[in-house]
Amino acid sequence: MKEAFDFLKDLRENNNREWFQAHKLRYELALEKVITVADEILLLMRKDDLIETPTGKKSLQRIYRDVRFSKDKTPYKTNWSGGLRRATAQRRGGYYFHLEPNGRSYLAGGFWGPSKEDMKLLREHFSEEADEYRAVINGADFKKYFGEVRGEQLKKSPKGYDIEHPEIDLLRYKQFLLKHPVTDLEVLSSDFPEKAAHVFGKMRPYFDVMSSFLTTDLNGIEINLDVKS
Structure with missing residues (x-):
């Protein structure tokens, strides 16, 4: 991963199309390193979870930024990122990795935009x-x-719930995200895929309880949800 991080460091200093095109081969070599790591994480995660993301390459997000509605018009992201989607409606939640130099990396998961x-x-x-x-x-x-x-989170109580409800701190949430920071040394180490899979595994109890809420009604009867978080 060192080559992949070195590329990002230089890209941060030269975030323009001319530089990127001149270093396209270097980008492709760096991307292959990241794909290898993503494939290793995916393989490890499949030992204990059912993941529908087919390959490490398919898990990765594009490096090209959507600048249409952004004040920042730099064309490229300065991180590698990707996500793994759990399979079937009974396994809710998803895993995400964000790899960026200078202590900006983290592993995350949860429910970004619940319906x-x-x-x-x-x-x-x-x-x-x-x-x-x-x-x-x-x-x-x-x-x-x-x-x-x-x-x-909502600033007040959601519709239909009193501000004095004993569970108001939970009822205010609109997103449910877990985040674990990782250092540059951890990302660059040969055992980073194992580290990532281990941290993702620690999310499972949370995903399990959320999945039980989202795939059953209050009487414990299973329901079919087509929309996944």
């Missing part, structure tokens, strides 16, 4: 039976690896 139907189910469960969820997010491993659930 209206998903939010309704989650809030019903939080309001009626939050103990199982709280047991997970207050667990020692969760605190050690992720600290807390991150994501956008």
Whole structure:
């Protein structure tokens, strides 16, 4: 991965199309290094989870930025990133890696944009039976690896719930994100795929409880959800 990080460092200093085209071969060689790492992570994750992302290459996001609605018109991202999608409606949540030099790398996962139907189910469960969820997010491993659930929250209470509701801190969430920072040394080490798979594995108890909320109603009857987070 050193070549991949070195390329990003130079790209940050020369973020323009002329430089990128002149160094296209170097980009392609760096990309192959990242694909190899992504393939290794995918292989390890498939030992303990069902992942529908077919290959490491398919997991990667494009390096080209969409600048149409951005004040920043630099054409290229200065990070490597990708995601792994869990398979079937009963396995909710997804894994994400963001690899960027100078201490900006992290491993993440969760639910970036839950649908209206998903939010309704989650809030019903939080309001009626939050103990199982709280047991997970207050667990020692969760605190050690992720600290807390991150994501956008409402400033007040959601519609239909009193501001004094005992679970109001959970009911305000609109996103449910887990994040674990990784150092440059960790990313550049030969065992980084194992490190990534290990951290992703620590997300599973959280995904399991969220999946149980999102694939059953409050009486425990399974429902079919076509929309995935």
